[in-house]
Amino acid sequence: xxxxxxxxxxxxxxxxxxxxxxxxxxxxxxxxxxxxxxxxxxxxxxxxxxxxxxxxxxxxxxxxxxxxxxxxxxxxxxxxxxxxxxxxxxxxxxxxxxxxxxxxxxxxxxxxxxxxxxxxxxxxxxxxxxxxxxxxxxxxxxxxxxxxxxxxxxxxxxxxxxxxxxx
Numbered sequence: 001x002x003x004x005x006x007x008x009x010x011x012x013x014x015x016x017x018x019x020x021x022x023x024x025x026x027x028x029x030x031x032x033x034x035x036x037x038x039x040x041x042x043x044x045x046x047x048x049x050x051x052x053x054x055x056x057x058x059x060x061x062x063x064x065x066x067x068x069x070x071x072x073x074x075x076x077x078x079x080x081x082x083x084x085x086x087x088x089x090x091x092x093x094x095x096x097x098x099x100x101x102x103x104x105x106x107x108x109x110x111x112x113x114x115x116x117x118x119x120x121x122x123x124x125x126x127x128x129x130x131x132x133x134x135x136x137x138x139x140x141x142x143x144x145x146x147x148x149x150x151x152x153x154x155x156x157x158x159x160x161x162x163x164x165x166x167x
Contacts, residue, residue, distance in 0.1 A: 002097060002149040010159045012152030017094045020152060021047040024076040024094075029054070029145070031065035031072050031100070039065050045074075046112075046119045052096065052145040053112045063102070063141060070099040072145055083157070090155050097149040103142040112142045 005011045012020075026044055033039025039061060045054045052074055056062050066072075078092040103109045110133075117129050124132075154162070 005151050005153065007153070007156075009163075010153050010156055012092065012094070012154055014150065014152070017150055017152030018047070020076055020078040020092065020094045021052070021096070021150075024078065027052075027074050027076040029062075029072060029074050031062070032069040033061065033065050044116070044120060046115045048112075048115055050147050052098075052147065053115060054143055054145075055113065055116060056141045056143055058139060058141055062143075066100050066102060066143055070101060071097075072100045073097045074145055086157075088155065088157055090158050092152070092154045092158065094150065094152045096145070096147045096151075098145045098147045100143055100145045103144055109142045112144070113140070 024045075024047075026042055028040050029043050029045075030038055030040040041062060043054045045052050047053075056066075073095060075093060075095045078094070079090065081090040083090060103112060113133055114129070117124070117133065121129060
């Protein structure tokens with residue numbers, strides 16, 4: 001169903017791809033937008049055991065797209081170092097494919113928003129975190145992308161450097 005990577009020598013092992021997902025600060029979610037146009041948007045997220053969790057307003061283009069089609073992809077770029085005189089970029093990235101759903105279960109929704117808040121407001125107190133979440137509880141949705149396929153890739157330059165360091 002999913003394509004295999006064409007340049008196998010540049011493929012990042014699954015464990016490294018998962019590490020990139022866990023450590024990334026943001027990614028780009030791609031959905032089926034209005035009138036058949038792709039809709040890609042940068043989002044904050046948290047990776048949690050085979051799924052990507054993010055939040056959304058209750059209404060808008062993102063929610064409409066999620067309701068329209070459950071199929072989605074998500075990309076995280078871990079590094080992107082342009083090397084002008086070599087006409088190349090040293091990059092590492094991960095792309096996942098999966099299905100998006102709006103989390104309806106209230107307990108799970110609470111657990112997921114806490115995971116997001118712990119990632120991005122890690123210095124906050126638990127009391128303040130709960131207070132902020134409580135005040136905005138009725139104004140956001142939690143969406144999850146259940147990962148079906150994952151690939152990680154690095155530039156050929158990084159791949160060669162990695163291979164030479166193993167020798």
